[in-house]
Amino acid sequence: MTDPLKINLTFTKDEALVLFEFLARFNQTKHSNIFDDQSEQKILWIIEGQLEKQLVEPFRPDYKDIIKEARNKIRDEE
Numbered sequence: 001m002t003d004p005l006k007i008n009l010t011f012t013k014d015e016a017l018v019l020f021e022f023l024a025r026f027n028q029t030k031h032s033n034i035f036d037d038q039s040e041q042k043i044l045w046i047i048e049g050q051l052e053k054q055l056v057e058p059f060r061p062d063y064k065d066i067i068k069e070a071r072n073k074i075r076d077e078e
Contacts (some may be wrong), residue, residue, distance in 0.1 A: 014070035023048040
């Protein structure tokens, strides 16, 4: 039985990689002026941690190439 207090989001691998990369960069800098409450910042840390548990690519030596390819697949065509 599913927990009614939880939701599931589904991402493609490329979407998850791009989101993880963004959150990793975002969470490394101070952004205290954009949050109305510390809980908003905390949830971004939680999402980053959940993605980190699922993704092996950020630990691969060719990660820069992997993230570049993922971004190219997602980016709108000009």
